[in-house]
Amino acid sequence: MAKVNENYLKLRGSYLFSTIAKKVSEYQNSHPEEAKEIIRLGIGDVTKPLTPAVLKALHSAVDEMGNSETFRGYAPDLGYDFLRKAIADEYKERGCDIDPGEIFVSDGAKSDTGNIQEIFSEDSIVAICDPVYPVYADSNVMAGRSGSFDEKNDRWDRIVYMPCTRENGFSPELPEKVPDIIYLCSPNNPTGTALNKAELKKWVDFALEHNSVILFDAAYEAYITEDGIPRSIYEIEGAKKCAVEFRSFSKNAGFTGVRLGFTVVPQDLEISGVKLNPLWARRHGTKYNGAPYIQQRAGEAVFSPEGKKETKALVDFYLGNARIIYDGLKAAGYEVYGGVNSPYIWLRTPNDMTSWDFFEKLLNEYRIVGTPGSGFGPSGEHYFRLTAFGTRENAEKAVERLKKG
Numbered sequence: 001m002a003k004v005n006e007n008y009l010k011l012r013g014s015y016l017f018s019t020i021a022k023k024v025s026e027y028q029n030s031h032p033e034e035a036k037e038i039i040r041l042g043i044g045d046v047t048k049p050l051t052p053a054v055l056k057a058l059h060s061a062v063d064e065m066g067n068s069e070t071f072r073g074y075a076p077d078l079g080y081d082f083l084r085k086a087i088a089d090e091y092k093e094r095g096c097d098i099d100p101g102e103i104f105v106s107d108g109a110k111s112d113t114g115n116i117q118e119i120f121s122e123d124s125i126v127a128i129c130d131p132v133y134p135v136y137a138d139s140n141v142m143a144g145r146s147g148s149f150d151e152k153n154d155r156w157d158r159i160v161y162m163p164c165t166r167e168n169g170f171s172p173e174l175p176e177k178v179p180d181i182i183y184l185c186s187p188n189n190p191t192g193t194a195l196n197k198a199e200l201k202k203w204v205d206f207a208l209e210h211n212s213v214i215l216f217d218a219a220y221e222a223y224i225t226e227d228g229i230p231r232s233i234y235e236i237e238g239a240k241k242c243a244v245e246f247r248s249f250s251k252n253a254g255f256t257g258v259r260l261g262f263t264v265v266p267q268d269l270e271i272s273g274v275k276l277n278p279l280w281a282r283r284h285g286t287k288y289n290g291a292p293y294i295q296q297r298a299g300e301a302v303f304s305p306e307g308k309k310e311t312k313a314l315v316d317f318y319l320g321n322a323r324i325i326y327d328g329l330k331a332a333g334y335e336v337y338g339g340v341n342s343p344y345i346w347l348r349t350p351n352d353m354t355s356w357d358f359f360e361k362l363l364n365e366y367r368i369v370g371t372p373g374s375g376f377g378p379s380g381e382h383y384f385r386l387t388a389f390g391t392r393e394n395a396e397k398a399v400e401r402l403k404k405g
């Protein structure tokens with residue numbers, strides 16, 4: 001008799017952003033007129049179109065696919081050399097020595113951060129920041145590493161939670177129990193705060209001392225505006241021996257609907273004499289047929305001089321929205337964080353409302369969709385996330401509505 005993977009039955013409700021989409025759709029059905037006014041600042045999905053350099057590369061790659069001389073079938077499963085080299089060159093410009101053979105091109109950082117756990121032992125102890133992107137916890141629940149859900153504490157009893165709260169400046173403290181795998185995201189989703197060089201060094205030193213592996217999600221690195229904040233973990237000495245890094249083209253170049261990302265697994269990264277690079281290559285080769293040629297040419301264009309200029313303009317635009325939302329909320333009396341090195345604004349709910357109550361209030365009274373902080377972890381309770389990925393007009397309108405309230 002077939003049996004399901006019972007770990008899936010342990011998962012809590014549906015994926016956070018699916019739950020929100022469902023609630024918004026219910027509101028639309030019950031309030032069709034009011035719903036026309038909805039401003040979506042929930043999921044971190046971009047709204048600006050692809051840039052000219054990217055479009056040119058896409059069109060030309062499509063033409064190549066329509067010509068028998070230049071048509072391509074399966075892509076190399078780890079990525080085309082032209083893109084891996086462009087990525088390695090970009091790392092070099094930042095002073096990080098990454099070889100193209102250490103770069104694995106994929107369909108995005110969500111898949112990679114969700115799948116990477118497969119190459120680690122089933123009994124690994126996993127540490128996550130709290131609050132954080134829900135994929136890290138959920139993918140480890142599916143793999144059977146989470147233990148049971150402790151309803152009273154609102155936590156998985158085998159996962160190490162590292163609270164990131166206003167009390168510790170949203171910077172996780174080293175855990176007492178040493179984890180095997182440590183997920184870090186900087187700038188962090190959802191708090192919008194970023195680890196500075198000294199803070200990140202503390203984590204690299206800790207991982208090296210305890211033979212732990214850091215899984216570093218750098219999907220929002222393009223939003224870093226302040227000095228002293230590393231855009232890559234490999235800016236820290238020793239990181240190539242203890243860290244995997246995930247990057248995305250979604251939030252910088254607007255590829256949420258195109259799908260492209262990459263992961264760096266350095267050759268120096270070993271656990272008990274076993275290199276992780278060939279393990280991830282084996283997993284990639286077995287379960288993935290490579291990101292499409294057309295997307296990879298578009299990715300290459302992001303690193304061209306025009307592409308870099310255009311991407312910076314996109315990021316600057318969203319950071320402009322972030323500033324409007326941040327300043328507007330402050331002026332309206334909210335306690336606000338993030339938004340400076342990140343497209344996410346993290347606010348404390350007024351009068352200690354629960355995150356979901358605040359979600360309902362914003363949707364029903366202000367017709368604004370945001371993301372409840374508690375959906376990212378128990379320490380996110382009484383917080384709320386707004387994204388800067390909307391239009392300028394909507395950022396301004398949202399602030400006006402909130403100010404009136």
Ligand code: MLT
Binds near residue numbers: 042045110189
């Ligand atoms: C978010 O809103 O947290 C992100 O859009 C999720 C993602 O990138 O998958």
